[in-house]
Amino acid sequence: MDDYSTPHTDPSSPRPQSTVPETGLPPQQHATYEENKRDFKHSGPGIASFIIALITLIGYIIAFVVVGVRSSSLVNGSDSFIADSAEAIFYLGISVLILAAFNVIGGVLGIIGLTLRKRRKVFGIIGTVINAVFLLLFMLIISTVLVNAGSV
Template structure:
């Protein structure tokens, strides 16, 4: 059972194509296939989704690390507002977690930029992930600059 398509010279006897000169009437061959791929139906970019997830993970990580240090802040200072020697471990954990999270933000920003450069992919998550990771990196740099200025 072979399928022989109609010739392109004479239009089919379909009522959809009764008069091609009417405004809004479909042109012959336009509706031959019921499903035509929409060029806007792209998939989300994988690196963009990864960048967005990294941004959310680092947001949660920053919140957890600062809440952890906030709970232990009473144990960090003594009566004269001097830093206790025993609190060095808490300060070390905060510094280490902030450095690890900043490194994750760099990875997330690079991944978001890669996600924005992919063709035929949606770029929503890549843009959001790049912006969030970039803001965290900017805040990290401002924090480092503030510490360096106050240390002098």
């Protein structure tokens, strides 16, 4: 036989399969699994951030409505003008400070929700954006008050 010829095999004979050395069994075929974005869970901190944003939105609305109702007596010509206005401004200031603190917490939770891997980031994005907008508005109000206080 020639040294350069290829060996001939009978096509009817079964092919030898490779075996796993430890068990002597043929290797198993593993199905490839592609991770689908729809299979991911929502991030818990992202959901918490979104809920805090909604609660603070409702809190801001309630605070401004209550202060508006209390201040309506000022427009009607009440005798205790200074006492009522100071009390209304005090309640508005305290409520806005407390709600801004919650916005900071919500923003931090939103950022944490965005950094989690293999989680949906929808609520984290929405919560972070809403909390950031509220904090920017709060800083804008504070800076406006400080500028106007300096001009008096």
